[in-house]
Amino acid sequence: MGRSRISGGQVKMNLLQNKWIVLIFRLTLGAMFIYASLDKINDPITFSSGIRAYQIVPFGFENSLAIILPWLELLTGIGLVIGVMVDGAALISMGLLVVFIIAISSAILRGFNIECGCGLKEGEIVGAQKLLENTIFFLMGLCIINRASPKYEFFPKSD
Protein backbone atom coordinates (compact mmCIF):
# COMPACT_ATOMS: atom_id res chain seq x y z
CA MET A 1 0.00 0.00 0.00
CA GLY A 2 1.23 3.41 -0.95
CA ARG A 3 4.35 2.06 -2.53
CA SER A 4 5.15 3.95 -5.71
CA ARG A 5 5.80 1.89 -8.77
CA ILE A 6 8.08 3.23 -11.45
CA SER A 7 7.51 1.91 -14.93
CA GLY A 8 10.32 1.13 -17.38
CA GLY A 9 9.31 4.12 -19.47
CA GLN A 10 9.65 6.44 -16.49
CA VAL A 11 13.10 5.08 -15.74
CA LYS A 12 14.17 5.87 -19.29
CA MET A 13 12.66 9.35 -19.10
CA ASN A 14 14.39 9.97 -15.78
CA LEU A 15 17.69 8.80 -17.24
CA LEU A 16 17.30 11.13 -20.22
CA GLN A 17 16.56 14.00 -17.83
CA ASN A 18 19.63 13.25 -15.76
CA LYS A 19 21.63 16.48 -15.49
CA TRP A 20 24.83 14.86 -16.74
CA ILE A 21 23.15 13.24 -19.73
CA VAL A 22 21.53 16.56 -20.62
CA LEU A 23 24.89 18.30 -20.25
CA ILE A 24 26.53 15.75 -22.58
CA PHE A 25 23.74 16.26 -25.12
CA ARG A 26 24.15 20.04 -24.85
CA LEU A 27 27.90 19.84 -25.43
CA THR A 28 27.58 17.33 -28.28
CA LEU A 29 24.81 19.16 -30.12
CA GLY A 30 26.45 22.53 -29.48
CA ALA A 31 29.89 21.39 -30.62
CA MET A 32 28.37 19.83 -33.74
CA PHE A 33 26.63 23.10 -34.67
CA ILE A 34 29.73 25.19 -34.00
CA TYR A 35 31.93 22.87 -36.04
CA ALA A 36 29.40 22.68 -38.90
CA SER A 37 29.10 26.47 -39.06
CA LEU A 38 32.80 27.31 -39.43
CA ASP A 39 33.41 26.18 -43.03
CA LYS A 40 30.12 27.73 -44.11
CA ILE A 41 30.94 31.09 -42.52
CA ASN A 42 34.35 30.95 -44.16
CA ASP A 43 33.01 30.12 -47.63
CA PRO A 44 29.38 31.20 -48.11
CA ILE A 45 29.72 30.96 -51.89
CA THR A 46 30.29 27.20 -51.78
CA PHE A 47 27.54 26.82 -49.21
CA SER A 48 25.13 28.79 -51.40
CA SER A 49 25.76 26.50 -54.37
CA GLY A 50 25.36 23.54 -52.00
CA ILE A 51 21.92 24.85 -51.06
CA ARG A 52 21.12 25.45 -54.72
CA ALA A 53 21.79 21.77 -55.48
CA TYR A 54 18.73 20.88 -53.41
CA GLN A 55 16.52 22.94 -55.77
CA ILE A 56 14.17 23.66 -52.93
CA VAL A 57 14.72 27.33 -52.02
CA PRO A 58 12.68 29.77 -54.13
CA PHE A 59 13.27 33.36 -55.32
CA GLY A 60 17.07 33.24 -55.09
CA PHE A 61 17.00 33.16 -51.28
CA GLU A 62 19.87 30.64 -51.34
CA ASN A 63 22.34 33.46 -50.75
CA SER A 64 20.51 34.97 -47.77
CA LEU A 65 20.24 31.51 -46.30
CA ALA A 66 23.92 30.84 -46.95
CA ILE A 67 24.79 34.07 -45.12
CA ILE A 68 22.48 33.79 -42.10
CA LEU A 69 22.19 30.04 -41.45
CA PRO A 70 25.86 29.44 -40.48
CA TRP A 71 25.80 32.29 -37.95
CA LEU A 72 22.54 30.98 -36.54
CA GLU A 73 24.19 27.59 -36.15
CA LEU A 74 27.25 29.16 -34.52
CA LEU A 75 25.34 31.24 -31.97
CA THR A 76 22.98 28.35 -31.25
CA GLY A 77 25.95 26.05 -30.71
CA ILE A 78 27.69 28.54 -28.43
CA GLY A 79 24.47 29.01 -26.45
CA LEU A 80 24.17 25.27 -25.90
CA VAL A 81 27.81 24.81 -24.94
CA ILE A 82 28.21 27.72 -22.52
CA GLY A 83 24.66 27.57 -21.19
CA VAL A 84 23.15 30.81 -22.43
CA MET A 85 19.50 30.76 -23.48
CA VAL A 86 19.58 26.99 -23.63
CA ASP A 87 15.82 26.74 -24.17
CA GLY A 88 15.89 29.02 -27.17
CA ALA A 89 19.03 27.39 -28.57
CA ALA A 90 17.51 23.92 -28.20
CA LEU A 91 14.32 25.08 -29.92
CA ILE A 92 16.29 26.56 -32.83
CA SER A 93 18.40 23.39 -33.08
CA MET A 94 15.28 21.28 -33.36
CA GLY A 95 13.77 23.63 -35.94
CA LEU A 96 16.96 23.56 -38.03
CA LEU A 97 17.21 19.78 -37.82
CA VAL A 98 13.60 19.37 -38.96
CA VAL A 99 14.36 21.63 -41.94
CA PHE A 100 17.51 19.59 -42.71
CA ILE A 101 15.59 16.31 -42.46
CA ILE A 102 12.90 17.59 -44.84
CA ALA A 103 15.50 18.91 -47.32
CA ILE A 104 17.53 15.70 -47.31
CA SER A 105 14.41 13.51 -47.61
CA SER A 106 13.13 15.54 -50.53
CA ALA A 107 16.50 15.24 -52.27
CA ILE A 108 16.51 11.46 -51.72
CA LEU A 109 12.91 11.11 -52.93
CA ARG A 110 13.71 13.06 -56.09
CA GLY A 111 16.66 10.75 -56.71
CA PHE A 112 19.28 13.50 -56.30
CA ASN A 113 22.79 12.27 -55.71
CA ILE A 114 24.04 15.54 -54.26
CA GLU A 115 26.47 16.55 -51.59
CA CYS A 116 24.89 17.12 -48.22
CA GLY A 117 26.52 20.51 -47.70
CA CYS A 118 26.13 19.87 -43.99
CA GLY A 119 29.58 21.21 -43.13
CA LEU A 120 30.61 18.20 -41.03
CA LYS A 121 32.53 16.09 -43.50
CA GLU A 122 33.47 17.08 -47.02
CA GLY A 123 31.90 15.18 -49.91
CA GLU A 124 29.15 13.52 -47.88
CA ILE A 125 26.26 12.47 -50.12
CA VAL A 126 22.66 12.76 -48.93
CA GLY A 127 21.29 9.43 -47.78
CA ALA A 128 19.74 7.41 -44.98
CA GLN A 129 22.81 7.89 -42.80
CA LYS A 130 22.42 11.67 -42.81
CA LEU A 131 18.74 11.29 -41.95
CA LEU A 132 19.61 9.04 -39.00
CA GLU A 133 22.29 11.46 -37.76
CA ASN A 134 19.92 14.40 -37.92
CA THR A 135 17.17 12.45 -36.19
CA ILE A 136 19.54 11.57 -33.34
CA PHE A 137 20.57 15.23 -33.00
CA PHE A 138 16.90 16.22 -33.03
CA LEU A 139 16.16 13.79 -30.17
CA MET A 140 19.07 15.30 -28.22
CA GLY A 141 17.45 18.70 -28.67
CA LEU A 142 14.16 17.26 -27.44
CA CYS A 143 15.83 15.91 -24.30
CA ILE A 144 17.52 19.24 -23.65
CA ILE A 145 14.31 21.24 -23.95
CA ASN A 146 12.50 18.75 -21.67
CA ARG A 147 15.24 18.69 -19.02
CA ALA A 148 13.96 18.49 -15.47
CA SER A 149 16.24 20.99 -13.75
CA PRO A 150 18.65 23.33 -15.54
CA LYS A 151 22.29 22.84 -14.56
CA TYR A 152 25.39 24.80 -15.49
CA GLU A 153 23.39 27.49 -17.21
CA PHE A 154 24.37 31.12 -16.86
CA PHE A 155 21.53 32.93 -18.52
CA PRO A 156 18.86 32.52 -17.34
CA LYS A 157 20.80 31.51 -14.23
CA SER A 158 20.27 27.93 -13.10
CA ASP A 159 20.35 26.76 -9.48
Added chain:
Amino acid sequence: MTLDSSLNQSVFILVISSIVAIGYNTIRSDSLDLIYIKPDGAGVSKLDSLLATETILLEPVMIDRELAKKMYDLGILFIDAREMEEYNESHITGAILEPAVSGELTKVSPPDKPLITYCSGGHCDLSFELAVELMEEYNYEKVFVYEGGLPDWEEAGYPVDRSK
Protein backbone atom coordinates in the same frame (compact mmCIF):
# COMPACT_ATOMS: atom_id res chain seq x y z
CA MET B 1 9.95 41.18 -24.22
CA THR B 2 11.40 39.00 -21.51
CA LEU B 3 13.85 36.26 -22.35
CA ASP B 4 12.27 33.63 -20.14
CA SER B 5 10.31 31.66 -22.73
CA SER B 6 12.09 29.45 -25.24
CA LEU B 7 10.25 31.12 -28.12
CA ASN B 8 11.42 34.60 -27.13
CA GLN B 9 14.95 33.34 -26.71
CA SER B 10 14.88 31.73 -30.19
CA VAL B 11 13.63 34.94 -31.78
CA PHE B 12 16.39 36.83 -29.98
CA ILE B 13 19.09 34.39 -31.18
CA LEU B 14 17.67 34.55 -34.72
CA VAL B 15 17.70 38.36 -34.78
CA ILE B 16 21.22 38.63 -33.36
CA SER B 17 22.49 35.98 -35.83
CA SER B 18 20.93 37.79 -38.78
CA ILE B 19 22.41 41.14 -37.75
CA VAL B 20 25.89 39.67 -37.24
CA ALA B 21 25.65 37.60 -40.45
CA ILE B 22 24.55 40.46 -42.68
CA GLY B 23 27.02 42.83 -41.02
CA TYR B 24 29.91 40.42 -41.52
CA ASN B 25 28.83 39.74 -45.11
CA THR B 26 28.82 43.48 -45.82
CA ILE B 27 32.37 44.07 -44.63
CA ARG B 28 34.01 40.93 -46.04
CA SER B 29 35.82 41.26 -49.36
CA ASP B 30 34.04 38.38 -51.10
CA SER B 31 30.54 39.33 -49.94
CA LEU B 32 27.47 37.70 -51.46
CA ASP B 33 24.37 39.45 -52.77
CA LEU B 34 21.44 38.66 -50.51
CA ILE B 35 19.43 37.44 -53.50
CA TYR B 36 20.99 34.96 -55.89
CA ILE B 37 20.59 35.88 -59.55
CA LYS B 38 21.23 33.23 -62.16
CA PRO B 39 24.20 34.22 -64.32
CA ASP B 40 22.16 33.89 -67.52
CA GLY B 41 18.63 33.21 -68.67
CA ALA B 42 17.25 29.72 -68.12
CA GLY B 43 17.39 28.94 -71.85
CA VAL B 44 21.10 29.59 -72.00
CA SER B 45 21.88 27.34 -69.08
CA LYS B 46 19.80 24.59 -70.66
CA LEU B 47 21.72 25.12 -73.88
CA ASP B 48 25.01 24.89 -72.02
CA SER B 49 24.04 21.70 -70.25
CA LEU B 50 22.78 20.07 -73.46
CA LEU B 51 25.99 20.90 -75.28
CA ALA B 52 28.36 20.14 -72.40
CA THR B 53 30.83 17.38 -73.20
CA GLU B 54 29.82 15.62 -69.97
CA THR B 55 26.22 15.33 -71.21
CA ILE B 56 25.55 11.98 -72.84
CA LEU B 57 22.37 11.68 -74.87
CA LEU B 58 20.80 8.25 -75.21
CA GLU B 59 18.35 9.41 -77.84
CA PRO B 60 17.70 12.56 -79.85
CA VAL B 61 16.43 15.51 -77.85
CA MET B 62 13.54 17.64 -79.10
CA ILE B 63 14.30 21.35 -79.00
CA ASP B 64 12.09 24.39 -79.42
CA ARG B 65 12.54 27.48 -81.56
CA GLU B 66 14.49 29.40 -78.93
CA LEU B 67 17.07 26.67 -78.41
CA ALA B 68 17.26 25.96 -82.14
CA LYS B 69 18.08 29.61 -82.82
CA LYS B 70 20.73 29.69 -80.09
CA MET B 71 22.34 26.57 -81.53
CA TYR B 72 22.08 28.08 -85.03
CA ASP B 73 23.91 31.15 -83.76
CA LEU B 74 26.64 28.88 -82.39
CA GLY B 75 27.17 27.50 -85.90
CA ILE B 76 25.77 24.03 -85.24
CA LEU B 77 24.95 22.24 -88.49
CA PHE B 78 21.27 21.86 -89.48
CA ILE B 79 20.20 18.89 -91.58
CA ASP B 80 17.06 19.01 -93.68
CA ALA B 81 15.27 15.67 -93.51
CA ARG B 82 12.78 16.41 -96.31
CA GLU B 83 12.83 15.55 -100.02
CA MET B 84 15.26 17.22 -102.38
CA GLU B 85 12.51 19.17 -104.20
CA GLU B 86 11.30 20.65 -100.93
CA TYR B 87 14.87 21.45 -99.90
CA ASN B 88 15.54 23.17 -103.21
CA GLU B 89 12.42 25.25 -102.81
CA SER B 90 13.49 26.62 -99.42
CA HIS B 91 15.52 25.57 -96.40
CA ILE B 92 17.11 27.04 -93.31
CA THR B 93 20.15 28.99 -94.45
CA GLY B 94 23.27 26.85 -94.06
CA ALA B 95 21.35 23.59 -93.66
CA ILE B 96 22.39 20.59 -95.75
CA LEU B 97 20.14 17.99 -97.32
CA GLU B 98 19.60 14.59 -95.78
CA PRO B 99 20.92 12.42 -98.65
CA ALA B 100 24.36 13.73 -97.80
CA VAL B 101 24.12 11.43 -94.78
CA SER B 102 24.81 8.38 -96.91
CA GLY B 103 28.50 8.33 -96.12
CA GLU B 104 29.43 11.93 -96.75
CA LEU B 105 28.22 13.60 -93.59
CA THR B 106 31.10 12.44 -91.38
CA LYS B 107 33.44 14.42 -93.65
CA VAL B 108 31.39 17.59 -93.16
CA SER B 109 30.70 17.08 -89.48
CA PRO B 110 32.42 14.44 -87.32
CA PRO B 111 30.27 12.33 -84.95
CA ASP B 112 31.45 14.22 -81.86
CA LYS B 113 29.90 17.45 -83.17
CA PRO B 114 26.25 18.19 -82.41
CA LEU B 115 23.68 18.23 -85.21
CA ILE B 116 20.13 19.45 -85.56
CA THR B 117 17.59 17.80 -87.80
CA TYR B 118 14.33 19.34 -88.95
CA CYS B 119 11.55 18.78 -91.46
CA SER B 120 8.17 20.42 -92.02
CA GLY B 121 7.19 20.50 -88.34
CA GLY B 122 3.79 19.44 -87.08
CA HIS B 123 3.16 15.81 -87.98
CA CYS B 124 6.39 15.27 -89.84
CA ASP B 125 8.44 12.40 -88.39
CA LEU B 126 11.32 12.49 -90.86
CA SER B 127 13.54 14.64 -88.67
CA PHE B 128 13.15 12.34 -85.68
CA GLU B 129 13.73 9.19 -87.73
CA LEU B 130 16.83 10.74 -89.25
CA ALA B 131 18.10 11.79 -85.84
CA VAL B 132 17.68 8.26 -84.47
CA GLU B 133 19.50 6.88 -87.53
CA LEU B 134 22.35 9.34 -87.08
CA MET B 135 22.80 8.39 -83.45
CA GLU B 136 22.33 4.64 -83.81
CA GLU B 137 24.00 3.91 -87.14
CA TYR B 138 26.48 6.73 -87.55
CA ASN B 139 27.34 7.12 -83.85
CA TYR B 140 26.61 10.82 -83.67
CA GLU B 141 26.73 11.74 -79.99
CA LYS B 142 24.36 14.70 -79.89
CA VAL B 143 21.51 15.01 -82.31
CA PHE B 144 18.70 17.45 -81.65
CA VAL B 145 15.36 17.55 -83.39
CA TYR B 146 13.96 20.98 -84.08
CA GLU B 147 10.31 20.20 -83.51
CA GLY B 148 8.81 23.24 -85.19
CA GLY B 149 10.82 22.69 -88.36
CA LEU B 150 10.92 25.03 -91.32
CA PRO B 151 7.39 26.52 -90.89
CA ASP B 152 8.23 27.57 -87.31
CA TRP B 153 11.60 28.95 -88.42
CA GLU B 154 10.01 30.97 -91.22
CA GLU B 155 7.31 32.25 -88.89
CA ALA B 156 10.00 33.65 -86.60
CA GLY B 157 11.56 35.43 -89.57
CA TYR B 158 14.93 33.65 -89.24
CA PRO B 159 17.22 33.19 -92.27
CA VAL B 160 15.79 31.00 -95.02
CA ASP B 161 17.55 30.17 -98.30
CA ARG B 162 15.29 30.21 -101.38
CA SER B 163 18.02 30.60 -103.98
CA LYS B 164 18.06 27.12 -105.49
